[in-house]
Amino acid sequence: MIYDASTFELPMRVKADLCIVGSGAGGAAAAAVAAEAGLDVVVLEAGAFVPPAVMNQREKDMLPELLYAHGSQTTKDRSATIIQGRALGGSTVHNINLCKRIPDAILDEWQEARKLEHLGREEWAKLYDEVEELIEVSKIPEPRYNRHNQLLQAGTEKLGWQGGGLQHNRTGCIGSGFCDVGCAYDAKNNAVKVFVPRAVDAGAQFFTHCRAIEVVHSGGKVDGVKAAALDPRTRNSMGTILVDAPRICLSASATGTPAILIRSGIPDASGMTGNNLHVHPALVAAGEFDEPVHAWKGIPQAYECTEFLDLDAAHPGKKPDKKAKARADAVGLRTWLIPAFAHPIGTATILPGWGEDHRELMQLYDHLAVFTGMVHDQTPGKVLPKGELGVEIEWWPNEKDRRELTFGLARSAELLFAAGAKRVFVPTRPVRVLEPGDSVEPLEKLELEPGLIDITAVHPMSSVPMGDDPQEAPVDSRGKHHHVDGLWVADGSLFPSSIGVPPQMSIYAMGLHVGRAIADE
Template sequence: MEEEKGRREAHPLLRGGRRQGSYSHGFSSREMQSLSAICGTFIPSIPVEKRHVGSREDPPSKTIEAFYLASGSQHPIPDEVAELMKKRGLSEGVWLARMVLWMLGTRLGTLILCGGASCSWKFPFLHTFSDLCVEKREEILKRWSAQRSGPLFLPPFLRVVFVMLKIFCFFTFFSLTNENSKNPTWNAIGYSTDNDEKPSKTQRERPLQKGIIDTANQTESSLLTSLAQKGLKVTKDPSCSVYKLECDVVVVGSGSGGGVAAAVLASSGHKVVILEKGNYFTPEDYSLLEAPSMDQMYESGGILSTLDGKVMLLAGSTVGGGSAVNWSACIKTPRPILKQWAEGNKLPLFGSPDYLSAMDTICKRMGVVENCTEEGFQNQVLRKGCESLGLEVEYVPRNSSEHHYCGSCCYGCKTGEKQGTDATWLVDAVDHGAVILTGCKAERFILENNKHSKKKEKKCLGVVARSLNKNITKRLQILSKITISACGSLLTPPLMISSGLKNPNIGKNLHLHPVLMVWGYFPDSISDLRGKIFEGGIITSLHKVVADDSRVRAVIEAPALGPASFSTLFPWVSGLQMKESMMKYGRTVHLFPLIRDRGSGEVKEEGRIKYRLDRLDKENIREGLRRALRILVAAGAVEVGTHRSDGQRIKCKGMREEDFEEFLDGVTVEGGVRSREEHCNLYCSAHQMGSCKMGSIEEGGVDENGESWEAEGLFVCDGSVLPSALGVNPMITIQSIAYCLSKRMAESLRS
């Protein structure tokens, strides 16, 4: 009971709330005054009589009236925004934002950044930003968004600040919960975290508990005892700075690649240790609340971007990795891709019967089904729009039952039906004696000069890791015969580079499957399609945009968007417009085109991600956006739009075909807060691949066996080994590769 209590105190997700109270953000009173004014401009208090016709109720209910009157400047929103910025923002971005906030707290600084809007004919003639009326502040933020600043024509860093503050402000406002795990805006916008589906079976025992050591609940002495009880040999280093563990295999990361590799090797009779910096949750733990779920289960709390702010990235960071929070799509590696990798990249694995068999094995273990008996609202719209246009639409295989109607799998599947690695492969691994250390972060691989091989300069002896629990000061030195990096395309390269590897291909060739979204509004009173966008399976249908030469240009799918994520991505053009858009949240369908990107980026250092699209990528995304908008209109949307910063949209009632074509011609895909274009888009990515790709020593980070070209005994088993972008959801591909590579490792250990 004490262990369970400690575990629940350690992980806020289990309480379903969010800590409030004392703040450590360190913002000055001047900075906070400016930040509060900006939050109150993004989300102003609006008398209900000023709202436009067409809101959901007339006369408004008390909850709707309270929503319109609510302001982003109200306590504790500004302090929570500052706290989140400090915790999750890029350091230089936070520094830049704080400099702007400080300047806005002075009259001269406001004049420089805001121009004539800060002036008046009344004493003191010049005003600070917070002293201006909300209408003037709104116009200033609009100019920042469009990269137009004050009279000095400052560089476009004000757009960077605008986007950064907008994201943190709206995410906080629509996700912050009270002691009852409720947000006061949710009733007004029609959002609910209640899930009618119950766990498919009540679990008396947590499936992985017998193999888990949660370092968050350990002391240094109890950690030693726990390790010994799991059958691990532990010795203290004479310097007393580290504990040494011995095993056959150590795996860094527990997601799609790491989970499969751990299961295969443990099932082959080898002692396996898995390091996972995230925590372990089961269906009974999930709160379905956006903020704590993102904070506990995603890399950087789900607020992670490329250095130029062009792409927002989602990556799992929990036991099960991305498979625990993904959208369930289980698509096998397309045949044309297999052919290209086998022949063009000269990797025979992908043309072998072993790989095809591995995909079948993976799908069987994860319980993949081909059909869906009842689709959610967004997928109904996608299917209806395609059928109305005579376009082909396919069901998406999922690792859950065909009756699964959970729209919250992105926060962990509350019903327990989704079969991620935490419910499948890791269970197999633990059943064969594997040990999982949670809250434990790998720092570097242990490399020494290789005296026994002329082919590889280094030999990997294991990994050095530390607990994220500050009460455990000693490092863990885990010595192994085989070391596997499976911490994903964003973290494997930095870990390898910081360990001393010099291969220039490590960290390059990063592909992201970048997407832009479009939306369509379907009022309850008009549409015959029922439901809300947060209900039902997230991805159950897809449509392929195919070129004349049969090449797939884009795949159109539907996303998962909680109210906080929705508000951060949706274009802001005024406080009133944003509140009215949020009133339509539950019936505003989003679709996105996913492309197989030819452009690429790099990640050499943790959290420092660069990325660039090429010309064909932009053309394919634009064509995908145009097709998605046609689908929304054909399905009966009364209004459609893009996520371009100027709020590009068109009403469909009475719309002529030539008007719609003109609108489609105006769809642009320029992205990034540093773009020179007046109006820009913010890209998203939930798939990261290829940053330590399999290939020859001239172009790859690892060989065809997944082994480092430089260090014997160091392997990679995650999405970073993909030779190129895939073009579809990559979970099955990553697991199939990991299955084949770990089978080969087991053979090498056996021999």
């Protein structure tokens, strides 16, 4: 069953065999397999249950329901925006449904560095096969490309760069274009549609508007979870819920999970908890076209330019020769170029300027295309708890990542001009406007500093990295904590590094993997 914790008589105490914190890709998948194995499962979710019937395709209504801080969560110094889901189903409710596997070069690097006994290439391949079947992954047909994606394809082909179509997990998609505010047509094969019903049918209970505060533990083992029932309007605590359980699985995201671990005083000999955050940062450029683009219509992201994404070269192995090492250190191997359009509120927050200047840019909305360069980042950031319920994020790109970001910005502008843009707007402060024939190289040479241009990230990960040596990692390759019995992690926190691809399939895989490990033990 799915219950709204804000309606409970508080304080409340319940018992379970397993308490899972978070209902996104990792938590929902873990709940399904654990409940089907016979465990009595309770899942705590800070957000609401937002069914397709109430998804009205209005940003002002849906962003507060689906995203932390209405989509404006930032790092501590406000230099980067970190977008994360907060609803039953987590970020799978608002994401753009892109499906990719972690490249073998990265998996091999993890094996070399972390000795992941329970999670080698073969195990990953089996998990990916299962996930792809469950969420019905398929390639987006070229006739479904909207004008926005066609422009990226045209620019890529004109420049002779490498590119191609993307895979997604939609069934019955009508191309409404409102994926990022929830699909009112229930075409997303997301956690709510695929895994939550399985868990509920097996007896699992989901408590929405219920945010975990800390893991209760003593004598080296878990006793349960202390949580707060949240007022749906203010998000403030209404009272306490205690879940007594001998097994706890944290699937609260790469920001929520480490914050809970640190707030709970969970020991970590490696010191890595909260200290290895990666985010896939990105910068955007917008192009004005003579003809209407109507970028909000249709599947938002269907085509990719991979000319500057060579993750095999970026990960040459443990002992590369000089040539391979020099190649790995080069700029232009870690940038993924994709469309990045937004609805009016999202666009207004990205476009620069004030007053009349900003209004003039917004009046071009119908004629804008926006491309972005997302970076497979190397910079380790930090997550800390903030008060009883909040998190604090510290992340700013190192020199290599700054160079890769500005490289991606320049290539985005180059693609826009190649596709036929008559002007390109770069949302720096002040705004830069480029005309056809202008060099984009000054963009590559920008010296990034906080406040110059907005960095956006939608894939936080790696903040509780797995590894089988307790001196190097907080959890092992099954997701089991090294120092506290009964404690597990099943979300993107587990990745030892940035993965360079959309993470949803890999997080589903972690949920299945860890959920089964819990049930087996």
